[in-house]
Amino acid sequence: MPKVLVSDPIEQVGLDLLAQVAQVDVKIGLSEEELIKIIPEYDALMIRSGTKVTKDVIEAANQLKIIGRAGVGVDNVDVPAATRKGIIVVNSPEGNTIAAAEHTLAMMLSLARHIPDANAAVKAGQWDRKRFTGVEIYKKTLGIIGLGKIGSHVATVARAMGMKLLAYDPYLSTERAEQLGCRLVELDVLFAESDFITLHLPKTPETQHLINAKTIAKMKPTARIINCARGGIIDEVALVEALKSGRLAGAALDVFENEPLEADSPLRSLGMEAILTPHLGASTEEAQVNVAIDVAEQIRDVLLGLPARSAVNIPGLRPDVLEKLAPYMQLAETLGNLVGQLAGGRVESLEVRLQGELATNESQPIVIAALKGLLSPALRERVNYVNAGLEAKERGIRVVETRDESQRDYAGSLTLIAKSPSMTRSVSGALLSHNELRITSIDDFPISVAPTRYMLLTLHRDMPGIIGKIGTQLGSFNVNIASMQVGRKMVRGNAVMVISLDDPLPEGLLEEILKVPGIRDAYIVNL
Numbered sequence: 001m002p003k004v005l006v007s008d009p010i011e012q013v014g015l016d017l018l019a020q021v022a023q024v025d026v027k028i029g030l031s032e033e034e035l036i037k038i039i040p041e042y043d044a045l046m047i048r049s050g051t052k053v054t055k056d057v058i059e060a061a062n063q064l065k066i067i068g069r070a071g072v073g074v075d076n077v078d079v080p081a082a083t084r085k086g087i088i089v090v091n092s093p094e095g096n097t098i099a100a101a102e103h104t105l106a107m108m109l110s111l112a113r114h115i116p117d118a119n120a121a122v123k124a125g126q127w128d129r130k131r132f133t134g135v136e137i138y139k140k141t142l143g144i145i146g147l148g149k150i151g152s153h154v155a156t157v158a159r160a161m162g163m164k165l166l167a168y169d170p171y172l173s174t175e176r177a178e179q180l181g182c183r184l185v186e187l188d189v190l191f192a193e194s195d196f197i198t199l200h201l202p203k204t205p206e207t208q209h210l211i212n213a214k215t216i217a218k219m220k221p222t223a224r225i226i227n228c229a230r231g232g233i234i235d236e237v238a239l240v241e242a243l244k245s246g247r248l249a250g251a252a253l254d255v256f257e258n259e260p261l262e263a264d265s266p267l268r269s270l271g272m273e274a275i276l277t278p279h280l281g282a283s284t285e286e287a288q289v290n291v292a293i294d295v296a297e298q299i300r301d302v303l304l305g306l307p308a309r310s311a312v313n314i315p316g317l318r319p320d321v322l323e324k325l326a327p328y329m330q331l332a333e334t335l336g337n338l339v340g341q342l343a344g345g346r347v348e349s350l351e352v353r354l355q356g357e358l359a360t361n362e363s364q365p366i367v368i369a370a371l372k373g374l375l376s377p378a379l380r381e382r383v384n385y386v387n388a389g390l391e392a393k394e395r396g397i398r399v400v401e402t403r404d405e406s407q408r409d410y411a412g413s414l415t416l417i418a419k420s421p422s423m424t425r426s427v428s429g430a431l432l433s434h435n436e437l438r439i440t441s442i443d444d445f446p447i448s449v450a451p452t453r454y455m456l457l458t459l460h461r462d463m464p465g466i467i468g469k470i471g472t473q474l475g476s477f478n479v480n481i482a483s484m485q486v487g488r489k490m491v492r493g494n495a496v497m498v499i500s501l502d503d504p505l506p507e508g509l510l511e512e513i514l515k516v517p518g519i520r521d522a523y524i525v526n527l
């Protein structure tokens with residue numbers, strides 16, 4: 001049974017789901033050293049934002065197939081290191097959207113009306129109404145930085161509360177922003193005009209300290225800022241300074257540069273102008289059930305050899321697209337493997353020809369599957385859907401894609417042409433009814449063969465007696481033939497023979513076959 005390590009608190013429903021297919025160990029609060037020590041025995045790791053999956057952890061994770069992040073942000077995972085090692089990283093892109101958006105709105109209203117401090121004062125026996133006079137958000141301008149899933153929901157609710165909306169998101173169309181009632185503006189305009197600014201973008205090297213002393217200087221002194229995205233997007237030193245000096249009216253932070261927030265952080269000494277919560281954006285009952293199920297299902301699927309629907313380091317596919325493409329991905333991988341074995345590993349370019357219905361679909365998963373197959377004779381289990389593209393690029397394999405939507409003999413077919421300066425090898429294949437795989441040509445010789453585990457391929461002259469001789473040779477080595485087919489372009493010209501065998505070819509037999517008059521070349525292929 002595979003083993004899953006759960007190193008952050010995850011809802012029971014997710015653990016129960018995993019327990020159907022794996023041994024589940026829950027170990028919370030591990031140090032990096034402790035994690036490095038135990039990770040080699042695990043096939044999957046399930047985390048939230050608490051566990052830091054560093055390069056060293058990934059290097060030690062020799063059996064790990066998948067890291068499941070029960071939430072959105074994967075900035076606590078070294079994703080490039082995982083990709084290089086062929087480890088799938090998945091998340092739950094939508095499971096906590098509403099929770100994080102509602103927390104943001106609660107933070108905004110709390111800032112406007114000083115609710116946390118007023119509550120604390122009443123509980124401490126006071127009744128001071130004047131000190132807690134607030135501001136309205138109605139008709140105020142809200143600047144949203146990052147108008148993705150969470151930013152969009154914040155926009156929808158804020159608009160309904162009568163706010164004017166500005167947004168900055170360099171990857172978003174003006175139309176989408178307008179649909180949400182937002183005016184898409186440059187950052188400086190957003191800073192200058194907003195009464196409230198809320199951050200909903202990922203933390204990346206580019207967004208690190210996006211809010212700093214310089215950018216704060218562009219904001220209104222009455223502005224209030226909310227960060228329920230990621231710590232580090234705001235320079236905390238500059239923020240504390242601005243709040244203390246009155247350069248900025250308020251800040252509500254759910255996330256911090258270092259988490260847990262240091263006991264002596266200057267943020268903790270601020271007054272009611274600052275509201276701090278301990279990374280609670282995703283902490284609702286509903287969101288935790290959503291993300292636990294979403295990610296546990298993906299871990300289960302990957303452990304069962306199925307694709308994951310929300311992988312961040314392999315192409316994500318909608319389930320309906322995946323359902324249609326999965327058999328073609330299997331075809332692409334088989335053909336890639338075949339052409340890789342025929343080419344013998346010196347491939348400099350791979351042409352991927354998509355024909356018929358295959359040409360009308362997304363091609364990236366097909367290309368990746370073909371590359372995985374192509375590289376698997378050399379890299380074995382080290383290559384997978386995660387790192388096949390990267391491995392091919394590093395080996396200097398150029399990929400050329402061509403499409404032809406016209407349908408010929410099959411609804412969809414695929415041809416792979418592998419080239420090196422000294423040779424060109426090509427294979428084609430298609431799907432029959434019930435998604436059965438068929439190899440339909442090798443080096444342009446037409447055939448129709450189901451791929452099997454052990455195969456023998458010959459290139460030979462089409463002449464009487466040759467098939468019999470090969471059959472006799474195999475028989476003399478006690479190898480049973482499951483099926484045999486010959487493809488030729490013209491009578492007595494060149495031909496290919498594809499023989500499916502029940503057993504692997506014994507040592508020495510290939511040499512004997514190559515001695516048969518008329519045989520130009522012969523290959524053992526294991527699919």
Ligand SMILES: NC(=O)C1=CN([C@@H]2O[C@H](COP(=O)(O)OP(=O)(O)OC[C@H]3O[C@@H](n4cnc5c(N)ncnc54)[C@H](O)[C@@H]3O)[C@@H](O)[C@H]2O)C=CC1
Binds near residue numbers: 072207
């Ligand atoms: N506090 C919490 O507990 C939670 C925090 N989050 C965080 O919230 C953030 C947003 O999450 P989602 O809306 O789900 O992600 P999303 O991917 O749907 O949206 C992010 C948006 O940011 C935009 N963006 C990227 N770079 C940008 C830049 N330099 N400037 C402006 N916009 C930029 C993208 O185009 C995208 O529209 C993430 O950082 C996520 O980790 C998410 C859930 C809970």
Ligand SMILES: O=C(O)C(=O)COP(=O)(O)O
Binds near residue numbers: 048049073074096
């Ligand atoms: O989903 C996210 O990005 C979050 O920040 C939520 O983090 P958490 O799962 O609550 O540790």
